[in-house]
């Protein structure tokens with residue numbers, strides 16, 4: 001590691017030591033906290049920081065940042081698609097894709113728990129002027145028949161259906177994965193009805209690892225794919241939108257309008273390149289850890305239904321002596337952070353910064369409740 005990188009990493013470590021000191025003083029916990037609230041909470045590893053420090057950079061609005069150019073061409077070829085664009089967030093990559101594929105007044109088909117509908121601030125209406133047709137799916141997944149039934153007829157009274165958006169893995173579905181054959185069936189319906197198909201693949205790599213699938217398979221089926229680098233892959237910032245050369249050219253214009261044109265953001269792109277090279281295969285560890293925690297919860301008197309664990313997200317029902325909030329508070333006293341996502345539902349997300357000993361400590365804590 002270079003001297004500057006070392007000093008930077010050293011400062012980061014001092015900062016986290018300081019934070020732990022504060023926690024100790026205020027009596028939250030004398031042990032390091034274990035943060036299961038989201039896979040967005042990770043800090044860059046020393047190797048990632050080193051890659052960032054060494055990144056060649058330039059002004060990306062001029063198309064002159066070598067690291068961003070490398071990340072974009074690497075992402076496109078990974079999926080066997082023509083082009084890609086680096087953006088600050090997954091919300092932006094999704095919103096740009098929706099804007100690219102629709103005209104104001106069009107309708108987008110998606111599952112009712114979709115991130116694009118639930119957690120992007122009404123962006124489909126705000127940014128694209130499009131309406132949404134929500135489908136009641138199975139843990140975030142929809143079927144080809146449901147898509148077919150929800151396409152509007154060619155009738156002047158109706159918004160014209162132009163886009164289908166899928167999410168894999170499904171966030172609110174508890175990290176659920178599609179069967180690839182079901183995606184192919186949806187693609188058939190899209191082709192027959194002249195609809196574009198977008199993938200919110202914020203956690204696509206979790207699905208690929210869990211189902212032993214490839215990026216190329218997905219590249220062949222979707223018109224656009226959004227991947228997040230700042231979730232399971234562990235970078236501080238960034239998402240990539242991948243598609244055809246024509247679409248990505250249009251996306252570049254829309255990104256500028258959205259205020260997402262960045263300058264020497266190659267430092268962030270370098271983190272993304274490092275993550276794609278080093279942090280994909282290890283997602284299997286996160287999946288195994290999630291299974292272990294689910295097994296510890298199974299059968300406890302305060303635990304109701306546990307959604308099937310397919311990847312790194314665990315959603316379970318809380319009952320009896322705890323509510324979701326009181327269970328989260330009880331765990332927090334012991335330095336374990338989880339998220340109450342509904343009055344009786346808790347979410348645990350496992351990620352790069354969760355070590356085997358953290359899983360053991362969490363399981364011991366669950367057993368002691």
Ligand SMILES: *Cc1c(COP(=O)(O)O)cnc(C)c1O
Pocket residue numbers: 088089090091092094115116167170171200202203228231239
């Ligand atoms: C996190 C996430 C996004 C993007 O979120 P940002 O915070 O804007 O990066 C998109 N879709 C899903 C399913 C997500 O979980």
